[in-house]
Amino acid sequence: MDLAGVEVVGTSIAALATAFAVPRYRTAVDMGRCSQTLAAQDTVLLTHCHSDHVAGLVAWLSAHTRRHTGRPTRLVVPAERREPLTRALTVWPDLDGVRRRVDLEAVIVGARPGDTVELASGVARALPADHPVPSLGWALADSVTARPRLVFSGDGAPRLYHEQPELLDADVAIVDCSFVSEGSRVAARLSAHGHAADWNDLRPHMRCDELVLAHLPADLDPEELSRTFELRSTGPTLAAWWPAPVTTGSESP
Numbered sequence: 194m195d196l197a198g199v200e201v202v203g204t205s206i207a208a209l210a211t212a213f214a215v216p217r218y219r220t221a222v223d224m225g226r227c228s229q230t231l232a233a234q235d236t237v238l239l240t241h242c243h244s245d246h247v248a249g250l251v252a253w254l255s256a257h258t259r260r261h262t263g264r265p266t267r268l269v270v271p272a273e274r275r276e277p278l279t280r281a282l283t284v285w286p287d288l289d290g291v292r293r294r295v296d297l298e299a300v301i302v303g304a305r306p307g308d309t310v311e312l313a314s315g316v317a318r319a320l321p322a323d324h325p326v327p328s329l330g331w332a333l334a335d336s337v338t339a340r341p342r343l344v345f346s347g348d349g350a351p352r353l354y355h356e357q358p359e360l361l362d363a364d365v366a367i368v369d370c371s372f373v374s375e376g377s378r379v380a381a382r383l384s385a386h387g388h389a390a391d392w393n394d395l396r397p398h399m400r401c402d403e404l405v406l407a408h409l410p411a412d413l414d415p416e417e418l419s420r421t422f423e424l425r426s427t428g429p430t431l432a433a434w435w436p437a438p439v440t441t442g443s444e445s446p
């Protein structure tokens with residue numbers, strides 16, 4: 194998708210795979226699967242270590258260090274997960290080639306909310322996220338003082354953004370919308386994921402210019418998603434990260 198002039202390439206389906214490449218910053222957010230474009234990114238910013246966000250890491254490490262020799266290789270993870278993830282990749286079978294090419298201890302970096310990470314022609318700032326495992330959101334900007342172009346919320350409950358709307362102050366916010374169907378609002382709350390109706394309620398108070406619903410369910414009914422939002426006419430324009438993008442932004446003033 195072209196999001197406010199920034200190309201974002203990837204996949205995001207709840208429980209299966211989430212991985213976004215932002216070639217402008219030579220950066221990926223999450224690595225639930227790998228692809229040629231994702232493998233070319235020098236930095237991977239992880240939101241958390243659930244399998245649908247990390248399953249492509251071994252492929253990225255292998256492909257990036259072999260096919261993009263001379264490029265930096267860096268994996269930034271929630272600080273609490275640095276040690277266990279390093280240990281896992283240290284004992285992963287037949288990853289010897291990667292371990293010869295890079296020092297995993299140096300490649301894997303821990304981050305906490307508020308930390309910044311220098312990127313190619315930009316900077317990433319770690320944000321808090323409301324999820325049951327150690328988690329971060331990521332804001333990507335051209336400089337430390339610039340408004341973020343993109344914010345990736347990671348997985349988590351939208352109630353955090355009621356309390357701290359400034360977290361999603363960006364040109365574009367890409368958020369977790371794992372639940373859409375009418376009867377699943379309690380399930381969304383219990384699992385600390387976003388529900389389309391939560392985002393619809395929050396939308397008039399949001400500071401981003403464009404809201405992108407990602408991490409949508411595999412059995413999404415696009416019409417049901419559109420119905421959730423059709424009553425609301427204020428707030429950021431809306432798009433959905435889906436194989437056939439559902440855009441209702443034209444309904445907004």
Ligand SMILES: [Zn+2]
Nearest residue numbers: 208243245348
């Ligand atoms: Zn997930």
